[in-house]
Amino acid sequence: MRGVVAAGHPLAAEAGAGVLREGGNAVDAAAAAVLASFAVESPLTGFGAGGYMMVAVPGAASPTLIDFFVAAPGLDGTSRHTELVPVPVRFDAATEQTFYVGPASCGVPGTAAGLVRALDAFGSMPLAELVRPAVTLAREGAPVNAQQAYILDILAPIHDRLGGTRELYAPGGAQLREGDVFRFGELAEALERFGAEGAEPFYRGEVAAAISEFVFANGGTIGPRDLATYEALERRPIAAPFRGVEVLTNPPPSSGGILIAYCLGLLERLGPRSGAEQLVAAMGAANDLRDLEFAESLYEEGVEAGVLDPGGLDLAAGDLLGSTTHISAIDVDGNCASVTCSNGSGSGVLVPGTGVILNNMLGEEDLNPLGFHRIAPGRRVPSMMAPTLVLREGEVELALGSAGSNRIRSAIVQTIVRAVEQGLDVERAIAAPRLHFEEGVVQAEPGIDRLSLELLEAAGTPVARWPQINLFFGGVQAVARDPRTGALSGGGDPRRGGAVATA
Numbered sequence: 001m002r003g004v005v006a007a008g009h010p011l012a013a014e015a016g017a018g019v020l021r022e023g024g025n026a027v028d029a030a031a032a033a034v035l036a037s038f039a040v041e042s043p044l045t046g047f048g049a050g051g052y053m054m055v056a057v058p059g060a061a062s063p064t065l066i067d068f069f070v071a072a073p074g075l076d077g078t079s080r081h082t083e084l085v086p087v088p089v090r091f092d093a094a095t096e097q098t099f100y101v102g103p104a105s106c107g108v109p110g111t112a113a114g115l116v117r118a119l120d121a122f123g124s125m126p127l128a129e130l131v132r133p134a135v136t137l138a139r140e141g142a143p144v145n146a147q148q149a150y151i152l153d154i155l156a157p158i159h160d161r162l163g164g165t166r167e168l169y170a171p172g173g174a175q176l177r178e179g180d181v182f183r184f185g186e187l188a189e190a191l192e193r194f195g196a197e198g199a200e201p202f203y204r205g206e207v208a209a210a211i212s213e214f215v216f217a218n219g220g221t222i223g224p225r226d227l228a229t230y231e232a233l234e235r236r237p238i239a240a241p242f243r244g245v246e247v248l249t250n251p252p253p254s255s256g257g258i259l260i261a262y263c264l265g266l267l268e269r270l271g272p273r274s275g276a277e278q279l280v281a282a283m284g285a286a287n288d289l290r291d292l293e294f295a296e297s298l299y300e301e302g303v304e305a306g307v308l309d310p311g312g313l314d315l316a317a318g319d320l321l322g323s324t325t326h327i328s329a330i331d332v333d334g335n336c337a338s339v340t341c342s343n344g345s346g347s348g349v350l351v352p353g354t355g356v357i358l359n360n361m362l363g364e365e366d367l368n369p370l371g372f373h374r375i376a377p378g379r380r381v382p383s384m385m386a387p388t389l390v391l392r393e394g395e396v397e398l399a400l401g402s403a404g405s406n407r408i409r410s411a412i413v414q415t416i417v418r419a420v421e422q423g424l425d426v427e428r429a430i431a432a433p434r435l436h437f438e439e440g441v442v443q444a445e446p447g448i449d450r451l452s453l454e455l456l457e458a459a460g461t462p463v464a465r466w467p468q469i470n471l472f473f474g475g476v477q478a479v480a481r482d483p484r485t486g487a488l489s490g491g492g493d494p495r496r497g498g499a500v501a502t503a
Helices: 010-021 026-040 111-122 132-140 146-154 163-169 185-197 206-217 224-228 256-269 276-289 292-297 303-308 317-321 405-421 426-431 450-458
Strands: 003-007 050-056 064-068 085-090 096-101 233-235 238-242 245-249 324-331 336-342 388-392 395-403 435-438 441-444 463-465 475-481 488-492 499-502
Touching: 003 010, 003 026, 003 475, 003 488, 010 026, 010 132, 010 324, 010 499, 026 050, 026 111, 026 132, 026 185, 026 324, 026 336, 050 111, 050 388, 050 395, 064 111, 111 336, 132 185, 206 224, 238 256, 238 405, 245 256, 245 405, 256 276, 256 405, 276 405, 276 435, 276 441, 276 450, 324 475, 324 488, 336 388, 336 395, 388 405, 395 405, 405 426, 405 435, 405 475, 426 475, 426 488, 441 450, 450 463, 488 499
Parallel strands: 441 463
Antiparallel strands: 003 324, 003 499, 050 064, 050 336, 064 233, 085 096, 238 245, 245 388, 324 336, 324 395, 388 395, 395 475, 435 441, 475 488
């Protein structure tokens, strides 16, 4: 076996595996899968999105986190002159989340810059070859599967607002359904340009000019300087011990990684078993940590040292009852890449002639705890996204990440618990039932221990029982390496239509 790729769509996973078969490494495979996801998961990701990639390569002193997440615009001195538009997105009949969209919600995208930075540092194949599967998928089209049909359905209120996305996802006025073929010709052209010219056109060339002109004309604030000064950054991951392994995840100014590490540290202190009660307690403590002081401190150097200091992790025993996509790839030589990209829920803004659907990160409440438009121009928007590695004696045992807005951290924590603490294989660890605790309510999938949920209710914590697994609880894609045999495996989240491809 050359390697394994796990992705949110079978065709994205296969694009990555195809690169492995051609002799590419895990970083090449991850990049090809990301580019293919632009075509088959376009509501969730694309050239208008941002993300992070965690890379581990043999012989390196430590893994590297490449930060190419969305930055706040405004360096050109423009002030916001349209309001964010609230749009309710309904996951099911009972669960709704409001997203804020439109041109004023668009931050500076980073995916083009990030992929080039990763490939320059760790790749082995020409970019022009890596874009080919994605170009074919965008130009010739691919059938909409059940999971993508669901995403198009719940995001229809956003797509319907503006002509570009409305016509893209409802050609002729009829929304795309399962089995319909989705084509995105402008994206195919953008991918070909990316393969030939790299990131330059998207930040200082024709595409950049089209983005800033269109956004400005419609009330947003992304300007030429915002794009021209954007760069992908390399950061040192933060580390947390858990049950004999080392967990490496996304550092500040992202908030998701530090909250994951905090939860794992609490679970260590709460005893050897991470049941529903312990998970709820740890999630509750992490929720309480996210105050205004925490949000402001994310840009301060060394903030993680204070938050993750074991002496500062304290939880009384009585408190126990109190549009994003991810790709993971690993190869036989030990290279590993874990990459999460997101458009948020999408802004509904398709820049004409570019194939770029812009993100709505400035309108995601969970990413703007200080209030909308409070992040200084040029700074990264904090994110819940957290590509993560689990190392045992310095070697990668598990690489994972998740989609799911503010459920990302709970999905990743529980998958680590299932795999590391409970010893489940990667596929079963991902499929195991999940819960999420926020705003005083435990959301629970079927299969969570009934007695534990009843004890939580008896202690005054409301529990909402879901009838079946749901995308609401995240979409984890992971690959694993058996430390004893070196065997490679992977798991795709059934909540998300996740898939695994091998080479």
